[in-house]
Amino acid sequence: MAYNLKEVVANKPARFTSGHRMCAGCGAPVVGRMVLRALKNEDHAVICNATGCMEVSTFIYPYTSWTDSFIHTAFENAGATLSGVEAAYKAMKRQNKLSGTTTKFIAFGGDRRNI
Numbered sequence: 425m426a427y428n429l430k431e432v433v434a435n436k437p438a439r440f441t442s443g444h445r446m447c448a449g450c451g452a453p454v455v456g457r458m459v460l461r462a463l464k465n466e467d468h469a470v471i472c473n474a475t476g477c478m479e480v481s482t483f484i485y486p487y488t489s490w491t492d493s494f495i496h497t498a499f500e501n502a503g504a505t506l507s508g509v510e511a512a513y514k515a516m517k518r519q520n521k522l523s524g525t526t527t528k529f530i531a532f533g534g535d536r537r538n539i
């Protein structure tokens with residue numbers, strides 16, 4: 425399905441907000457913001473971020489640029505961490521312990537070199 429990028433940028437709120445401490449000109453925040461703009465407004469997301477610039481510069485306790493749920497994990501296991509979270513989500517869904525919201529699971533593997 426084709427979509428109009430100008431419309432998406434103009435009309436969808438940024439779920440990855442400004443105020444982070446990534447370097448000026450870094451491509452990673454742009455990529456992260458656009459990935460999240462691909463979600464439907466009503467979707468919830470669980471973001472898992474392996475250690476890297478994207479993690480250390482966007483989630484400095486108690487501040488965060490992420491408006492969705494966020495998990496920091498080690499360099500090598502963002503996929504494993506997030507698949508465990510998704511398995512728990514599916515189990516709770518089967519048991520009717522969660523409402524009807526749709527949750528997306530997104531892993532970022534560190535900084536711009538390996539997003």
Ligand code: SF4
Pocket residue numbers: 445446447449450451452477478481535536537
């Ligand atoms: S990847 Fe990290 S060090 Fe490189 S430009 Fe982005 S924020 Fe700066």
